[in-house]
Amino acid sequence: MKILNFGSLNLDIVTRVEQFVRPGETVRARSQELRCGGKGLNQSIALARAGAEVWHAGCVGEGGEMLLNYLVDHGVHTDYIENILERQGSAFIQVTDTGDNSIILYPGSNECLTEAQVKDTLEHFGRGDILVLQNEVNLLPYIVDQAYRRGMIIVLNPSPYNERIAAVDLNKISWLFVNEIEAEQIAGTREALVTWEKLHTQYPKLRLLVTLGAGGSVCFSGDYANQQPPYPAEVKDTTGAGDTYTGYFLASLAGGKTLEEAMNIATMAAAISITRPGAAESIPGIEEVLACL
Numbered sequence: 001m002k003i004l005n006f007g008s009l010n011l012d013i014v015t016r017v018e019q020f021v022r023p024g025e026t027v028r029a030r031s032q033e034l035r036c037g038g039k040g041l042n043q044s045i046a047l048a049r050a051g052a053e054v055w056h057a058g059c060v061g062e063g064g065e066m067l068l069n070y071l072v073d074h075g076v077h078t079d080y081i082e083n084i085l086e087r088q089g090s091a092f093i094q095v096t097d098t099g100d101n102s103i104i105l106y107p108g109s110n111e112c113l114t115e116a117q118v119k120d121t122l123e124h125f126g127r128g129d130i131l132v133l134q135n136e137v138n139l140l141p142y143i144v145d146q147a148y149r150r151g152m153i154i155v156l157n158p159s160p161y162n163e164r165i166a167a168v169d170l171n172k173i174s175w176l177f178v179n180e181i182e183a184e185q186i187a188g189t190r191e192a193l194v195t196w197e198k199l200h201t202q203y204p205k206l207r208l209l210v211t212l213g214a215g216g217s218v219c220f221s222g223d224y225a226n227q228q229p230p231y232p233a234e235v236k237d238t239t240g241a242g243d244t245y246t247g248y249f250l251a252s253l254a255g256g257k258t259l260e261e262a263m264n265i266a267t268m269a270a271a272i273s274i275t276r277p278g279a280a281e282s283i284p285g286i287e288e289v290l291a292c293l
């Protein structure tokens with residue numbers, strides 16, 4: 001079973017501020033750094049750091065060499081990443097003293113996928129292989145349709161949520177990973193159980209994972225449900241914590257762990273990541289995660 005992640009790669013311009021800047025206000029930054037990010041890249045790094053073999057597909061544009069190198073350095077296969085003449089996608093991130101963030105996304109190269117690239121890439125994958133998707137690239141409905149026809153197991157993290165998700169056929173999705181806000185945007189409620197009941201009725205084959213911040217996470221699969229409490233952590237920067245969870249959870253399942261075990265490992269990995277600055281750079285390795293459990 002192979003894991004393919006068709007996802008974004010962002011240059012994260014991380015600016016630390018005392019508080020988020022307000023309309024009309026100019027504030028002095030405490031620091032500013034250029035880091036590797038993008039929900040796609042972060043999830044590929046988390047999968048790799050958790051011990052999975054992963055192929056990343058997407059587009060790298062001008063200024064994106066450091067992102068490609070970062071994936072290669074972490075053992076992610078980059079055969080299906082295309083180099084294009086477009087500005088690299090980027091994220092302008094404010095991180096406050098409390099570790100909260102706000103993000104402005106510039107899609108750039110991430111929204112330059114073509115149907116030909118999708119088709120050519122998916123030809124290397126088939127029945128039982130896992131496809132991981134987020135909502136920072138174009139052509140999501142097309143990728144889902146093509147992968148479904150090939151019998152792939154499709155995992156969708158519809159983040160950041162926008163109207164484009166409505167065009168994706170959730171009947172073709174095996175796993176949906178959402179936070180409470182995304183649950184409300186999709187199912188009209190932040191209540192995880194109600195979200196599950198609504199989605200399960202409409203899409204009986206779908207499995208659901210909801211991250212609840214301080215409430216931990218909850219997972220539903222058929223008749224099975226499990227709630228995982230969070231691990232306490234000193235928050236420095238929450239950017240990429242959800243991506244860390246997603247990558248670790250999937251790598252654990254692919255590696256034969258139970259849902260309960262996968263949630264536990266993913267929760268610890270995410271807890272460690274928020275004690276460190278950055279998105280991809282904050283993702284711990286599997287030895288460290290297991291040692292902390």
Ligand code: RIB
Pocket residue numbers: 010011012036037038039042090091103105136239240241242243279280
């Ligand atoms: O999930 C965190 C990521 O969201 C950041 O790395 C940033 O690039 C944005 O896409």
